[in-house]
Amino acid sequence: MAGIVDDIAGDGGLDGLRRVSETITELESRRTRMIDQLRREHRASWDEIGKACGMTRQGATRRWSRKAHAASFGEAAGAYERGRPSYPVSAVDWVVPRGARRVLDLGAGTGKFTRLLVDAGLDVVAVEPSEQMRDQLTAAVPRAAVFDGSAERIPLPDADVDAVVVAQAWHWVDPKIAVPEVARVLRPGGTLGLVWNNRDRGEPWVAQLDTILRQPARHRIDTEPDIGEPFEQLERTEIRWRHRLGRAELLDMVASRSYIIVLPEQRRRELLGEVGELLDTHPDLKGRDEITLPYVTRCTRAVYSSR
Template sequence: MDDGLEELRRLTATIRESEARRTHIVGRLRGERAASWDEIGQACGMTRQGATRRWSRSLHAASFGSVAGAYHRGRPTYPVSAVEWVVPRGARRVLDLGAGTGKFTELLTAAGLTVVAVEPSAEMRSRITVDAEILAGTGERVPLPDHSVDAIVCAQAWHWVDPARAVPEMARVLRPGGTLSLVWNVRDHAEPWVAALDDVLRRHTRDEIDTEPVLGEPFGPPERTEIRWRHVLSRAALLDMVQSRSYVIVLPADERRDLLADVTELLDRQGFGAEIVLPYVTRCSRFHALR
């Protein structure tokens, strides 16, 4: 029995290594425009749909490192009231999962919390400058001991994880009764020019992010709130925000150039100068661990 288990462990390690290598090759082929999804699917014994389902999301998630600077300059911060709502009053040690360049990390440390920032991209991690423990990791594999944090916050990143694997991992690192909070900044489409901006951006993606997920056990039912606020940024920062979207990063250079030209034309039509006020809705979901 022990020999069989050891053989299974070795085989699992080999499969993981091979899968990581395969993902790397797929990423290189797509990044260099050297193969279509049809060709990749055929090489892997899959359909085109199967190949895109298997790798498209992970490649988009991995693309952020190449634009870490634009991401940090263009992405908005979050309202301080969001921090007050998502982190329980008695929490002391908080995990910022998918920390990116540290937008939410900065607010957590400013609130006097001890913060562990976990982010898979080395380029993104290098932009985090606040006093926090900074670790490489993902929602499916968090490099922390069991029951080691009072709360977890995942801002603008939960849609990149596999919930089937991430939910048990969150429960593992949380202390009993701890809280997992998910946060998204969403542009407020009630503003006509923002709706027009999103029409331009949606020409290049059909993805709709679920900002009201249900996790299930071992977490209780969700509590939700929305916070409306306005983010002031420069025209250059708004274009950085557009360039930092995953679906824009992976566009061919000519399509990306055309998209940015369309956004610039929209800003010109609106008569925006150097400063732009962009309305946001911050959507927060809070889940309490049942055990």
């Protein structure tokens, strides 16, 4: 092992440091993929994974459970595209500053927000780490330039875009790495916009649906995160709107949740059955071909200051 490291480091210096850093990044990415596969195929517990990585079970789950959930979207890319809602057009108007021309949609998924950016006449670059998601995105939004990458590794040059938008994805990133990386690709005075769709639990049947969905994973997504330097002028807004969809699309929306995807198959079928029973029996849903699902879209924006 020492010999391999010496070969990579060479004579040291900045070039050697760069090669070592690139190797560490690639090895960490490979380790994450291996852990994801072990968990998806139920071949190893978190205790076993922790021991193999030289850490405790708690340390392993803290480090990789979120990444494993994020990586799970690829296998449900079709359900994600069919079931996930779009966003209100007013969200684009709010998070993208007037005068912006070139915009990065970061963590673009299947292109739900990307197509709104393209329809607004913007020059759009979309970055998404999942190959299956990128396939859906490329087919749905052919006018966007689509690249493999992540918030921690954006495949764009410095000062390349006027705005960066992250829709339904910022909670998956490591802000310590992502914030300076986003700042790197932004032009001075450019903006970072964060967007989340949240189901409106004020509707009784939506509250019941959320109770079912929260059974396997009681977690809370922070939709009002701090961003910190070098960003300033932090602002937030909420947009209320309604999404119309059919029964099959609603079931696809449920099936595309990361914590549903990683459930054992039997438990996953049971949960989808509970959602189906809600659709069949609730007085606001029973017998309806079209369902109206209320949303609150929460938006955050901040300006990059190069001072």
